[in-house]
Amino acid sequence: MINRTLEDYIKVAIIRNNFRSKREFCRSLGLSPNITTAYNNGTLPNDDTMIKIARLAGIDEETALLELAIWRNSGPAQKAFASILQKLTTACLLIAMVSALSSPALAAEKCKEQAKILYIMETSAYYF
Numbered sequence: 569m570i571n572r573t574l575e576d577y578i579k580v581a582i583i584r585n586n587f588r589s590k591r592e593f594c595r596s597l598g599l600s601p602n603i604t605t606a607y608n609n610g611t612l613p614n615d616d617t618m619i620k621i622a623r624l625a626g627i628d629e630e631t632a633l634l635e636l637a638i639w640r641n642s643g644p645a646q647k648a649f650a651s652i653l654q655k656l657t658t659a660c661l662l663i664a665m666v667s668a669l670s671s672p673a674l675a676a677e678k679c680k681e682q683a684k685i686l687y688i689m690e691t692s693a694y695y696f
Contacts, residue, residue: 577627580626581593581621597620619632631657
């Protein structure tokens with residue numbers, strides 16, 4: 569299961585968009601510079617803001633909304649949203665595997681692209 573936090577989304581968005589600070593990140597969303605402090609204290613963004621953050625982070629909007637629903641809820645509702653996300657993730661992986669088997673050349677090309685991204689992520693250090 570994916571265990572991302574809102575802070576993970578923000579960090580990835582900052583890195584991906586070369587923002588120099590969280591203040592610049594907030595400005596790009598049209599939010600108060602203090603909102604990240606509120607987020608660190610447990611406040612969660614509304615759905616539209618979460619979509620904007622996901623876009624900046626390069627993360628699927630639907631996944632981001634499901635994760636937001638998981639963070640907002642507890643008990644059976646939280647488990648239900650987590651189950652939905654897990655099922656969708658599994659389905660996407662199966663589709664990717666079938667696609668890779670049907671087109672090995674395309675799969676190899678995609679793997680090369682992902683390897684480059686992983687290499688950049690492994691060799692780069694970011695401090696906030």
